[in-house]
Amino acid sequence: MTVVPQQTGGGASSLYDVLELVVDRGLVIDAFVQVSLVGIEILEIDVRVAVASVDTYLRFAEACNRLDLEAGPRKSPGLPDMVGEITESGARGKSKGALSGASQTVSDAFKQARDERSGDEAEAEPRPRKPTAARRKEEQE
Amino acid sequence: MSTYVYAISASSHPALPDGMGGVGDPPQPVRILKEGDLAAIVSDAPEELRPKRRDLLAHQNVLAKAGRAGCALPMRFGSVAPNDATVTDVLAERTEHYQERLRALDGKIEYNIKASHVEEAVLHRVMAQSPELRALADASRMAGGGSFDDKIRLGDMLAAAVKAQEAEDAAEVPRLLAPVTHAVSVGPASTGWLVNVSFLVDGDSAGQFLAAVERARTSLPHLELRVNGPLPPFCFVEPTGTTASAGAE
Numbered sequence: 476m477t478v479v480p481q482q483t484g485g486g487a488s489s490l491y492d493v494l495e496l497v498v499d500r501g502l503v504i505d506a507f508v509q510v511s512l513v514g515i516e517i518l519e520i521d522v523r524v525a526v527a528s529v530d531t532y533l534r535f536a537e538a539c540n541r542l543d544l545e546a547g548p549r550k551s552p553g554l555p556d557m558v559g560e561i562t563e564s565g566a567r568g569k570s571k572g573a574l575s576g577a578s579q580t581v582s583d584a585f586k587q588a589r590d591e592r593s594g595d596e597a598e599a600e601p602r603p604r605k606p607t608a609a610r611r612k613e614e615q616e
Numbered sequence: 617m618s619t620y621v622y623a624i625s626a627s628s629h630p631a632l633p634d635g636m637g638g639v640g641d642p643p644q645p646v647r648i649l650k651e652g653d654l655a656a657i658v659s660d661a662p663e664e665l666r667p668k669r670r671d672l673l674a675h676q677n678v679l680a681k682a683g684r685a686g687c688a689l690p691m692r693f694g695s696v697a698p699n700d701a702t703v704t705d706v707l708a709e710r711t712e713h714y715q716e717r718l719r720a721l722d723g724k725i726e727y728n729i730k731a732s733h734v735e736e737a738v739l740h741r742v743m744a745q746s747p748e749l750r751a752l753a754d755a756s757r758m759a760g761g762g763s764f765d766d767k768i769r770l771g772d773m774l775a776a777a778v779k780a781q782e783a784e785d786a787a788e789v790p791r792l793l794a795p796v797t798h799a800v801s802v803g804p805a806s807t808g809w810l811v812n813v814s815f816l817v818d819g820d821s822a823g824q825f826l827a828a829v830e831r832a833r834t835s836l837p838h839l840e841l842r843v844n845g846p847l848p849p850f851c852f853v854e855p856t857g858t859t860a861s862a863g864a865e
Contacts (some may be wrong), residue, residue: 492730493844495804496814497672500850501692506706507621510665510694532771539753539774540761561785 619697620644620661622678623688623848624707624714627655631685633678639671646678649700649773651707654714657682658703661696677823679848690848723819724798727845731789731811731827733778737838742777749773782810785839789813792832796825800849809843811839814851822846 503509620639625632625649637643640662649656657678665671669854675693682688697703707714743749749770756762756770789811796817803812817825826843833841 492842493676493728493847494672495812496665496728496847496850497693499692500806500814500853501690501848502624502695502853503692504621504695504697504706506702507691507695507697508618509692510667510696529768529771531775532768534771535739535774535778536756536767536771537761538736539743539770540757542736542740542743542753573779 617699618661619658619700619703620665621691621695621697621703622646622657622659622675623682623690624718625655625657625682625686625688626715626718627653629655629682631681631687632657633681636678636681637674638678639665639674643674649703649707651704651757652711654707654711656703656707657688658697658700659760665694666697667693677843683725683848685720688848689717689721689853690850706852714775717855718851720855721816721849724816724848724849724852725819725822725846726814726851727817727822727825727843728803728814728847728851729789729793729811730809730842730844731785731836731839732771732809733782733785734838734840738778738781741838742774742781746777749777768853781838785836786811788836789839789841792835793825794830796821799852803851811841811844812845814847816849817845819846838844 622638632648632655633646634648636646638646638659640659644659644662646657646659649658655800662671672693679688679690683690697706752770752773756766759766761767762770790800790802790813793813793815797815798818799816801814802817803814817826822845829843833839838856
């Protein structure tokens, strides 16, 4: 195989995931001026603040009550197959919880900030969804 | 007219993206400034440069094109020099440094990995590891969900366990992947992901790296791992800082 496998969703859809690399990493040279990134600072929101909230506690407690412990790892703690099975059965897709939910909020805030600054820009999806589905398909093969 | 700078490469780079569309509307044509053995990939800077989607993508696309055929040191988005002469002066002054970086990064690419928890799966995992949590959850279930205070207490403990699991996973992902890479750079930890790590990988062993990612996915099923790459070596352009040799623990 001569082609390096490309893992990004390509172009616009992957921009969000590498945004902080483009605007926060890379070579900086003192003799040059750096364009102000007002509006992008909002990315620095600490999403883990969201975990320490009453809403999260309640949601975790509810989610925990719904978990099928009899079928789960209680009888054989730490059995990875069991966790894997549950993950495969759809948790990956539907349980957008505290962490990814907060990520959504951040990207929404970011999008909003950007829209305010540049109303003429058509914005794409904040995060690529497709690669996850494609990946799952690969795993089945 | 000020000069927007995309990347620095060797002047012997086989396919510099001369003439390609760069930042701005209409896109400014990419030009090449050569100074001795080095070249700067530049264009005229648009009047009002802002971190808009179109310009961010243009910046990335020029870097991707430059990185495909040879080594290029990516500039951070929005680097603007007062004029072309300032750029060539910088190349002349720091020739040795940039040549060393180009040699060090030749044939290497960056992969960035971000991960977040799959909520149900991570709850399952923390419950599996804690008899105390299981007992509390059982009691709560028997009580038909329990009172508000019971739920808060259970949720509080679950959140603490999930947070501890986050820290564990943040360390585990680089540990699993570092052995097949040259260097690891840990990015800001708290912006929508619990793992944000870049790896410097030999272009030739990218397949090996991606296989290691698949193994990590299998062994950490409560994580959703997102892989982006190959990227220009954003996190490895400077030898010091957050980068570290993969072998040196």
